[in-house]
Amino acid sequence: MPVSAATETKLRAAMSRLLTGEPLHTDGALTKENLAREAQVSHATVHRAEDVLAEWNAKVSRPVLRTPGEVQRDTTIADLKSRLREASRKASELQCKLDALATVTANLYHENRELKAKLSKQYNARIISLPGTDAKRS
Numbered sequence: 001m002p003v004s005a006a007t008e009t010k011l012r013a014a015m016s017r018l019l020t021g022e023p024l025h026t027d028g029a030l031t032k033e034n035l036a037r038e039a040q041v042s043h044a045t046v047h048r049a050e051d052v053l054a055e056w057n058a059k060v061s062r063p064v065l066r067t068p069g070e071v072q073r074d075t076t077i078a079d080l081k082s083r084l085r086e087a088s089r090k091a092s093e094l095q096c097k098l099d100a101l102a103t104v105t106a107n108l109y110h111e112n113r114e115l116k117a118k119l120s121k122q123y124n125a126r127i128i129s130l131p132g133t134d135a136k137r138s
Helices: 005-019 032-039 043-048 050-059 068-126
Strands: none
Touching: 005 032, 005 043, 005 050, 032 043, 032 050, 043 050
16 A cells, blocks of 8 residues: 655655754664654554655665764764873873973982082081181170
């Protein structure tokens, strides 16, 4: 039993929206069930529309498990994961450099303190009291 011209028009419009990835009433998966939902007709009506169903079967040889939106989402996630790995690698590299610089800075600080102490000892060793200056000044 064929379907009415209005129903066939609804099914063809729904098929067009699904195939272009612009569904209005479904998640966009290319299934006969979604074709019926998108056209807002029963699943049985889809199977009665033999011409539309034959065209659907020709265009959709096997169902696509992911919608175009899901594909885009997964592509975006993969790109973001890649960028995150690169940023983490750079952060790790910079942390290693920072640790090395902190070690060098600490060593220079201690060497500087030792040199200042040594210099102070040498300076103090050169200062001598002159004879007769031991008296208290008034």
